[in-house]
Each structure stands twice: as C-alpha cells, then as structure tokens.
Amino acid sequence: MKTLLLTSAAIAFAATGASAQTTIELQRFFGACDADYGNSTDVDAAVGECGIITTLINRFQEENPEIDVEVTTVEWPGYDQLNAQLASRNAPDVVSMHYSAISDYQSRNLLEPLDDLLAEQGIETSAFTEAALAGVTKDGQIYALPFDNWTMLWHVNLNLMEEAGLVNDDGTPLLPDSTDAFFEQAAQFKEATGKPYLVQIYANETAAYARLFYTFLMQQGVDPFADPSQVDLSTPEASAVAEFMKRIYDEGATTTDMDYPAAVAGFGAGDGGIGINGTWLIGDWAAQSEEEGNALSDGYTVYPLPQLFEGEPATYADGHGWAVPRDPGRSDEERAAIGTLMTFLEENDGAWARTGHLPAVAEVIASEEFQSLPYRDNIAPVAEMGQSLNPEVRRQFAIQDIIGEELNSAIHGTKPVEEALGAAEQRINDLLASL
Template sequence: MRNTLAALLAGTVLALGHVAPAQSVEITLLRFFGDCAGEYSNVTDLDKAVGECGIIQVLTNKFNAENDLGATVRTQTVEWGTYYDQLSATYSTGSIPDVAVMHRSVLPNFTTRKLVEPLADGFAEVGVDTNDFAPAAREAVTVGDTIYGLPFDLHALLFHVNMDLMEQAGVVQNGEPVLPKNPEELLQQAKQMKEKTGKNYFAMESGAAEFMPVRLFNSWVWQQGQDVIAADGSAASLDTDAGRAAANLLAGLYSEGHINSALDYAAAEQAFLAGEAAILINGTWVVDSYSTQAESGQGGLKNYRVANVPNLFGQDAVWADSHLWVMPVDQSRPDEERKAALAFLAFLNEHNYDWSRTGHLAVRTSVLESEQFKALPQRSNYAKTSQIARALPAIPGQRTIQDIMVSELSAIWLAGRSVDEVLPSMQQRVEQALRRAQR
C-alpha cells in the first residue's frame, strides 16, 4: 500500500480545517551485503560502522534520520546467491523495489529488457555531478549513451597477505612481501612456504559454485595479452595457449597441495584469519574488516598486508567488477517515491568516501584525489588496482558464462579432469552461451 492511509488521513484533517502535517513517503531498497540491522539498529555514526553490511546499514539509518523529505528507506536483504533471481521475480509479483544494488556485469541483462530507468535527468534534478564519476565508473553505468545507474565502487581481486608467515618462509625484504614475478617463482614460493611453515601458500574458495578461481584464471589470461571474451561478445578465447597456461598453473597449485580444494568462501576466509594460509585470494571488500581484526590482535592474523595481484605473465591485469545502484522500472511508482529514491541515490553519492572505507575503490574523482581517501589503511599498497583492472565486456549473459567457467574449471581439482579435457568443453559451452545471448 503506497501511502493510501496517510493520504486519507491528510484529506480528513484538511476537511476539518486544520493544517496537515508533511506527508511521509516510504521507499524500498533491495540489496545483498548481508543483514546486520540488529547490530546497527538506529546507529547513524559512520565511524562506528565496519565492513560492507555495517556501512550500508548505517548510511541507510543516517538518511532516514536526516533527510527533509519525510522519507524512510525500508531495506530488504537477499542472499547473494539468489539475489538476481529474486530481483527479476519482483517484476512479475508487483513488489518492485525503488532502489536496488546491481553489478556492472549484470546491468546489460536488465537494460536490454528495459527493466531499469535511465537516470541522467534524475541525477541533474538532485545535483549528482556525473562529470565527477571516474572514467571507469562512468563506463560501468553507461549503455550506449545512456546512464542507467549510480556507480558506487570498483572492486577487484587482491592478495591478502599474512606477513608473519611470509617472514617465516623467507619471502620478505625490507618489510615488504616478495611476490612472485612468474609462474615458476609462484610454485617455488608455495613449496618453500610448505617446507618452512607447514602452511598452505594460498587459501581460496574452491567449490563447484565458487567464483574466485575463475576470476584468478581470467586475470592470468589477460596478463598474457589475450581477451577472455571478445569486446563485442562474439567469441571466447579459452582453449588457447594463454588459457592452457593459466589453467595448468591453477591445476598445479591444487595438485601439489598449495590450495585446499575443500574450502568454500567462509572456510577459506577463516583459514587465512586463523593463520593457516599465507595469502588469501579475495577482493577489495574485506580490507576494512581484516585490518580491524588484525589490529585487535585476537586471531591468527596479526601482521596484515594487502598487495595487487602480481603480474606473472607479462602484462599487468586483474579481474574487477563494480557495484552500482539502479531504479527498477515501475509504472505505478508515485512521483513522491521517485523523488525520494533519487534523493537517496544522491545521499549515497555524497558518501562515496564512507563506502570506500570497506576497501573498495571510490568512483568519484574528487574522492580518489582527496587526502582523506589516500590516508585510509593499506590504500597505497593497491593503488595501482584502478589502472590494471579488467572486466568482461558489458554484454548480456555474463553470469551464465561465469557459471559455465566455474563448473568446468572446478572439475580439474574436484573431479580429476585434465586441462586438455576441460578447456575444449569450456570453450564450446561458453560460445554457445554467447550465441544465445546475441539472438
């Protein structure tokens, strides 16, 4: 019910000759990032927020407490794995959110079906300066010449490093981790880590539905100067020399016991935080949380460092994506709700620095260039990420392609399939998906 009762009450008061109070408006926000409403109930002090969930929850609380529209954002949280299915389902149920989070990689699936609103005019209404969007951020929310979203971050793979284990393994110099420069050095360091500490070199989610190995594989293919998917989405380049080199390196790390293939995302994270692995393959989104945990001195990770994913094959490149905010198309949305939704987006844009505290890279040039941003923990260690970030082209069906690659690659370490079996199958299935997406 969209403020029907409030409107009736307002009309009744006016009929009695009294002045009606300002009418309130409620908008819905659909997002992942976890549910921590209980932990941060009524908290509006951003200094008390930690991690993705904490920061977005406190930002929402703060908007609700401070906006002058009488607007209230009601948050609906969805688990990451089912999020896009549930968002798509809202269009048929009629419970369409006013604002929703989305990945750059998924945006084309919604713009081609005209399911999200163009936002350039709306941004002009509420004072969002699109010229302040960093070039990569503007590209992430633009399809053709139309802006369909508010960019919120650039997130990419990083090496999360336990410096104490690196020191014990003898791969620290002048206080900095000595990271490998080629595949041979990587395998040698992994062997050295096992021999000197008894610990794994890497912790990484490795299940049949886990994305991280594919993101690392893509990074290594790009580092060889090879596209994973052609820019126009017409072809894949997986069953190639570059794909074979990347897949063989992954396969070797698993077969030689340098990565535990039994770990899912949560277990890989816990292994790293408990001091059971030297390097965790994870993204920018955990830098704030891990820094806080290391500073507490209460776990196995006490000397924490972040590093760019090293260049092993000749060219700097690393997998990246972006979070952005969209307004799903809803023909029944009242104008006051549209205005409140745009005001909320403007508020989030103003607080891009606060979101960047998670570890994500900011998307506003003015924030990226600020001393405040540069002073955040670890940022100088991976400042280069914004220059070396790579993403699959903005084409429909990206998630389907990713799912195919996950199922195929994981069969190497989970089912004992060979690289020579997996790559032709992955190539064929991905190209079939590309053809379907272009129909």
C-alpha cells in the first residue's frame, strides 16, 4: 500500500514537472467574444477587435504550448481595476493601455521600461511608426509595445446619403468643409430621409464628447494643454467648438440619448447618415456592408473627421499598446515568455490592423496586404493629421470625463456654454493641482 502511494505521488510529481509551463497573465479590454472565437485560431476569419485579439492569443497558445497565457477581459478602459491591482501588488504581466494613460503609470514608476526586452527579442524601435513610437516613449524610454493608432472617424451610410442627394458623381459622399456646410447638409439630409444626419454616443459615456472637442480645437490650431499642468478653456476657439456641438443637438442634426452600444447598433441599423465613432469599427461595418439586406448593404465608407474650422487639418488620435507592470518577483522565464508574446503581437500587427486601426509597425502600413484593405486610402491622411494631447498631461481619462460631462450639460442646455467650459476648466485645474 505504502509503495503504491509513493509510486502514485512520484507519478503525479513527474507529471507536473513534465508539463511545467510558464504562465503569464494578460489583461485587456476590447470585449469578450468567447462564444464566437473562444477556440478559434483562424485569425484571418475573425472580424472586429475582440475577434482578432482573441484568435491571435489562441494562435499564440497553439504555437507556444510551453507558455500559458491567462487572459482577463476587463470593461473598457479597465484602469480602475488595474489601479486596484497595482495597489495590491497583484498586477497582470501584460496589460492593454492607451498611449494617453501611460504617463500616469510611468510617472509613478509602475511600468517596466521595455527597451531591453524588445532589443533582446530583436525588435528595433525604428520598426514602429513615428506616431506610435512617440505615444509609448516617455523620458527617452519605451513603456509599452505600440500596437496601433486610432482616431474618431466619419463613418458614412452611403445608401442614406444617396437618398439625400449628398453624393458626388463618382459615388463618394459629399463631406462638409465648414460648420455652415455641415448644417446645410444636415438639413438636406433630414428633409430627404426624415432622419438625423449624425449617429453619436450621447449617453453614459464622456469619451466621445471629449475626443470631438479636442479634434475641433486642434483643427483651429489650439492646444488647450500648452502648459501640461493646467488647461485653458476660456478661449474663443473653445467656445466656438462647444457652441457648434450644441447647435448640432439644438437643430436635431444628431440622434440623442444613445449610449455606446446603442450608437453602434443605431448606425448599423440606418438610424442616421454619419456615424461618429472609432477606427475599430471599420472591420465590423465593412463586413456588414458585404452582407445583403441591411442598412449598410453595399453602401458603407469611411473618412477622417472633416476639417470644419479654419486651420491646418487635424484630428485627435491616441493608440493602444501593451504595457508590462513592474513586478520585482517576476522570473526570467516569465520575462522571456512576455518577450515571446510581444514579438508575436508585433509580428501580427497586420492582422490587428484589419480592425480598422492604423498599424503601429511601419512595415505593415507599407505592405500590399494593408493597402488592399477597404477604405484605407480614405483614412490614410490620419497618419499626418493625427495629434495627441500634450503627452506630459496626466490623468487624461479623468480629464476626459470632466470635459465630457460639462459638454454634455452645455449641449443639452442645462448649463450655458461659458459656464460649462468654466466649470470644466476649474475642475481640471483643481485635479491637476492636487497631483
């Protein structure tokens, strides 16, 4: 009996030893879609952010059976959870992070600089686009593997635009080139279709308001954070943007009350002509337009947000990267596994670009595969126009919430525009002063 027990214990021990794996924890947003892609490794067949990242990680697992990637999916953007994990010294090994959030963590020494790790893997920083590299570089060091650049876009329902007579002879949509032209088109659209011109995210989210606000300020050549420690919203340019956004609402040129999922579904269902939403939806909507019998069938295209103010073309842009929280107890094996994963992600940046995001790897942009993806010509100017906020500005997500909340008040008329901008300025400066 004793021998039997000892033997079985020895077998069990050997079995554990034989399957010894390095486990790394990966935490990301981009949604959960295990029902569709949980077991799929067919990256090419996947659509959308969630589908592509899920199949990519599955593929990585298949190719690297010695590494076990434990994926935790968090509600976008997931920083509250990450903060709690960091505070309790229980952070994941790899985490998805916006370029705009890196300075918060880097300034508190919570992230691992990745220069050495990437160099060991043979990844040269020159491989990345300038915009992507700038997004992840702080104080001369790289704090995340850049994965993409993204921006808000002008997603067009060509079927409705045609109905409204807002297309050129070559079938491309008419894009407004001023705020006046915008309202003329909106009126024409509404008269012809009975629907609002824009489908926007108006409820339960602040990011969309802030991104549009930044874009239209940048279009006027204004940087509200010229001084990263305080914001200036008392400018006539800021008022002009807020007044413009309010007029869109006042004139009924937009859907109202939609939250993010409702706005995505709404544009897909033909609730309006133009969906203002991110690069990440190009893949989904392009796929929808290839199917029969829906509002976008054979009638979808996409452009950068049009230049509506006088100034150089500009649009607010950010990006996603993969950061590595500091962990003094991380083993060499884990570190190597993280390196292998980073290499895999870098090598597959082209697959990720199918979401609609602009690739972070320069080679991918130049590739024929990327160039042949639909609508990429249209949005190519974003590479030149895209601007981020002053990278030294900390708490950009909290600031985004404040701006979104106050603009929401101004747009819905619960506060006069000047009062809302004043309140936003005061709240942001109070926040930045307390850092």
